[in-house]
Amino acid sequence: MDKTSFKSYFKKIYTSLIEAKNKLLTTQIRKLRLSIVIAMLIKTILFLTLLQVTTADEIKIGNIQFKFALVYLAFILLLYSFGYLFSKNKQIIFYIILNISYSILLIADLWYFRVNRDFFGIKNILFKGTFNPIGSSLFNFKLIDIIFIIDVFLIIVWIVKRNIKNPHEKNIKDFLFTLTSSILIILISFICLDVLKLGKFGTSIVSSQWTTLMSAEAPGPLGYDVVQASKTLSKAINKVSDEDKQKIEKWIDYNKEDIQPNKYSGLFQGKNVIFLQIESLENFVINQKANDKEISPFLNKLSREGLYFNNIYEQNNAGNSIDCDLMVNTSIYPLGDKITALNYGENVYSNSLPRILEQEGYTTISTHAELPGEFNWSELHKNGFGVQSLWSINDYTYEETVGYGLSDRSFLTQISEKVKDLKKPFFLQAPTLSSHGPFNIDQKYRELNLPDEIDKSYLGGYFESVHYTDKQLEMFFNQLESSGLLNNTVLVIYGDHTGVHKYYNDSIKDLDYEGNWWKEYDHKIPLIIYSKDVTPSIVEAHGGQVDILPTISYLLGLNDNLYKDTSMGRILVNTNRNATIIKGNNIVGEVNSSEEKDHLLNAYDIGDKIIKNNYFNNP
Secondary structure (H helix, E strand, O other): OOHHHHHHHHHHHHHHHHHHHHHHOOOHHHHHHHHHHHHHHHHHHHHHHHOOOOOHHHOOHHHOOOOOHHHHHHHHHHHHHHHHHOOOHHHHHHHHHHHHHHHHHHHHHHHHHHHHOOOOOOHHHHOHHHOOOOOOOOOOOOHHHHHHOHHHHHHHHHHHHHOOOOOOOOOHHHHHHHHHHHHHHHHHHHHHHHHOOOOOOOOOOOOOOOOHHHHHHOOHHHHHHHHHHHHHHHHHOOOOOHHHHHHHHHHHHHHOOOOOOOOOOOOOOOOEEEEEEEOOOOHHHOOOEEOOEEOOHHHHHHHHHOEEEOOEEOOOOOOOHHHHHHHHHHOOOOOOOOOHHHHOOOOOOOOOHHHHHHHOOOEEEEEOOOOOOHHHHHHHHHHHOOOOEEEOHHHOOOOOEEOOEEOHHHHHHHHHHHHHHOOOOEEEEEEOOOOOOOOOOOHHHOOOOOOHHHHOOHHHHHHHHHHHHHHHHHHHHHHHHHHOHHHHEEEEEEEOOOOHHHHHHHHHOOOOOHHHOOOOOOOEOOEEEEOOOOOOEEEOOOEEHHHHHHHHHHHOOOOHHHOOOOOOOOOOOOOOOEEEEEOOOEEEEEOOOHHHHHHHHOHHHHHHHHHHOOHHHOO
8 A cells, every 4th residue: 555545544434433533423422422421431440440540630641440441331321221212302311211220239339338348239239248348338428429420410400501402212232332332342342351351450340349339340349240230140040059058958968977075065155255266277387397496486385375277288179268268167179160259248157156156145246457349358258157247347446567467466366355345255257368388478467587598488488477376376365364364265377278288389389498308298277276275285186177067066065956957067076977078189198998988979969059049048
């Protein structure tokens, strides 16, 4: 193509665009339609921008969400297209109502998000237990919120002042063209982002991500609400099949063990219970040294003075820490194809540990030093587990960061003060954060004096992070002791999943340090149950996180009718079986029969059926 032809080609394109623009704006009704669409698109972008900032002063060009504007436009046009099915002035009324409704939706989602870090949707209507888990006031107007309604008034004034009317009858052709165009854009976006994974990590139109903010980034608020509504409606009408029901009942029935009570039954009856879920804590550090210093001296001490379960395995599946939350509270194996908490927050576990303990007169609290909505923990704990109170990061003074977030020193110190005023007996569960990967704990917190090569590695960082957390656990223990709470309290300490081996094994496998006792990845996490009057013992039964609920329930002397028909775990201090299952359907321990082997191999599949059918709340 020569220079003249090239100029002629682009001149034709330019002329065509001008003609299209002139045609689009030839009448007042066309200008109105365009204004409505543009107003809705601008509000979408501003809405998503506001979710990431706390004040209007933080709204800068770099923060404004332009990247997926075409997708936002497609979802807007999806609704906009139905306007063509109305004739004359009914079409104008439709577009006014559409714009007003969208403004109400954005304001409702924004106010709900400020409290719960989630959007208000159909789920909160059909599954009422999911509504406002944090429980704070949802009316949180800020001056900047006016931007979502000011266009409505301007457009109405414009319509009245210019006496805008629509002379056209309904137009099926334009309706179909706009509808199919919007669907095509959405479909292409879905293929690119969800199927081909061409976007950055976590970018998706349909899949639920770690946070609502991440989930809504690509589809926008309208797309997110549409997707979530479709998922919610499918769950609302879902009924468990007779075949699945029989399989679940058969598995649960086989899982029960008819064994006479032993010395552990009711050992801790009536005592306060504190679950400390330690981030990334692996069992291999217990009773081990690095540079001739104990890595976890306090946990070592508790393992000698309490009940130490030395054959406990991580059973997390698609999720990590949040899967552990699920298992210790419900004794149900988590999903493998998606993270359970993110996708089934509306599920109710009628025999969860908090609900069982509440029946026994316990005050129940869950706390995370994180924002509400992170991994959907607040909805899972409040609706799913039925916890009475939630303490999020907003209930703490954020005074020190170590590792992943609020330091374990600050977190546990503040908890020790909070629990003093709780009505007794109480059940509290709290996960720590400082030993979270990549274990880049600051130098001022490192006390093991490891060789330089090891200190700079993930292995050295892990040792130091665990050592730091261990020191804070001892501090917490002493604070409970000084307040008198320890006299009538049971501490249940366990790892949420493995750490340095799970995520950084390839990076540490070639290190050579102190005989390499640390190299084996055995998937074990420690479980230590301590009370001042317990007779020390090592419990060698093979088990996992699903066994914690029935085991602590047995130790508290709870009637097994409260959990035996809904539990997938075993009572580890009173069992005749010595095997369990971990991710990948790998059996650890020793099975007694082919029936027991088949039983274990079906465990995750049964957990899948229970969760996806909301079985214990939808039989």
